Amino acid sequence: MNGEEIVELKNVTKYFEKGFIKKVRNYAVIDVSLKIRKGEIITLIGESSCGKTTLGRIVAGLIRPSKGKVLWFGKDLWRMSKREFNRYRPLIQVVHQDPYASLNPTRTIYQILSPIIKKYYKPKSKSDLLREVKNLLGYVGLTPPDYFLNKYPHHLSGGMKQRLAFARSLIPKPKLIVADEPVSMIDMSLRLSVLGLMKKLNEDLGIAFIYISHDIATARFFADKATLALMYLGRILEIGSMDEVIRTPMHPYLRAILSASPIPDPRIAKRRRKIELKSLEVPREVVQLKGCPFSPRCPYSEDVCFENTPSLKRCSGHEVACHLVDKLPEWVPPWQVMV
């Protein structure tokens, strides 16, 4: 690795209190340690309410963890001076899922971008400012820029709105962008082009990404050299390079998700065999700390799984938190069966 850690999480836990009279702790993130270095990409995969957004917000300094440490550029985020915080803060940007909600609908694109450009670049004249805005629009693919300057967000398609959101986040020259489900709400056929833009930002500008999604099929288009981290009920269950994790998935949960992921090919999609779980959905009760979080749904779970929480251990080139790794059936990709 090329050193220079942007953010490091050390045993981070975050719980929210639930209930009025008897307070219970609902754990959103449990004991997560993670490093993200310059230019690196981590994709965080998991079903909704598994803690992905909370983790992203902890990374971006928007939520203070209940336990554990967050380091920004090697320094303890929640202990640094206000001045230091303000210096680092713009270097870590967040782009949200909902392109409809994150842009002020009463302002034109020029009015959205120009104040931020003024603040960071201090252009000498109005024409310098205009040129910067146009360059930025061109760079993110909103071309021709002149056409877009006086448009309002509602004139844009979902994909264009996300391009605008990325344009805005680029102005402070960030080192890391936390992209929280940036393509989940836009049309299937537009997803590749937004992912392509993110790829370009990573390759040309060296911006690191934490890409949050429930969809591995999409994640793999962003970067094959990325790290994939699988999250479930607050914990990371498997982590490794995208390639390898897709080739030899170990955790039963990851296998189940892979077996059910989108494949736009009728012969394969219709005939593959999916891995069935004991219950269809993530349990909605308050998150328990005892045992493996996945044990109630796991088709293989044994007594030990309900008693002890497995920690991440090295296994076929990546890290897996599962008591049963040595006993699991060999992985045969469901889409290979009949080809």
Add this chain to the structure above:
Amino acid sequence: MNHILRIKNLIVEYAVREGSLRVVNNVSLDVPEGKITALVGESGCGKSSLLDGILRTLPPNGYIRSNGVWFKDINLARLSNEELRRIRWERIAVVFQAAQNSLNPVLKIGDHVLETYHAHRKGESKDEILAKARELLEMVNLDPKQVLNSYPYELSGGMKQRVIIALSLILDPELLILDEPTSALDTYTQSTIIDMLKKIHREKGLTMFLVTHDLPVVAEMADYVAVMYAGKIMEVADVETIFYKAKYPYTNLLIKAIPSLIGDPSDRKPIPGSPPSLLNPPSGCVFHPRCPFRRPICDKKAPPFFHVDKSLVACWLYGDTK
């Protein structure tokens, strides 16, 4: 092949400030009985409006023209609102886009079932109706005891979608129309909803008309596919022809633009350009400004449908071959 639904020259327009927006442009389509037919196209191409045109559920600024919409031998366009409303639940069930959010938040699911039932049919006792509901909830893999006693907010998005689908079957419809039934759900939940719909189709032989922008869902579920672009249907064929040997250039580009879990990522490419404004649609073939195989005639005259192999396709590429 019998057709359960036949749409003839349907036009839907919205009155907007700038004029009128033709979002369904002279669409004709036959939906075969006992099969799953998918209508697929990018968001905004007019899929939901087409359904609203069939069922006459358009918002106040929407207008319909058509030469008829036949459900079996009934011309829906000729029915009074009341007659159509009755058919709409009893014989044609519809799961509208984002229907999960339309469950009345103050009613328990059990009361919902009774209310829905009684709004359309009288006579059966409460116990009979609830027994039927239990059977259907089990069919969609929900625990009836728990679910009937729950309020909507106590259920996850996936569970609500199951409830809505079960509820839509309570009057034994002959046709089930589903608008984006898996959008906004997680990968695994999506896949369990697809499996459940396939099971219902298999066990009840129920005809389904599936409307979605989600091509992987189409690949997994559909027997037949109609491809819609900018208010028009451009290609109709069986699912394998659409995915492996499509004739319409847009169909091929669309399939190549969809992320997939397998295959070489670099084979997948976004479609250049963007869909046209429906306020000011291109002349001739609506796809011509983005089409890599454009010919001189394409911006002059809208193509008619040609039968090419197993496809029915509206494209001039096949115009002079005969």
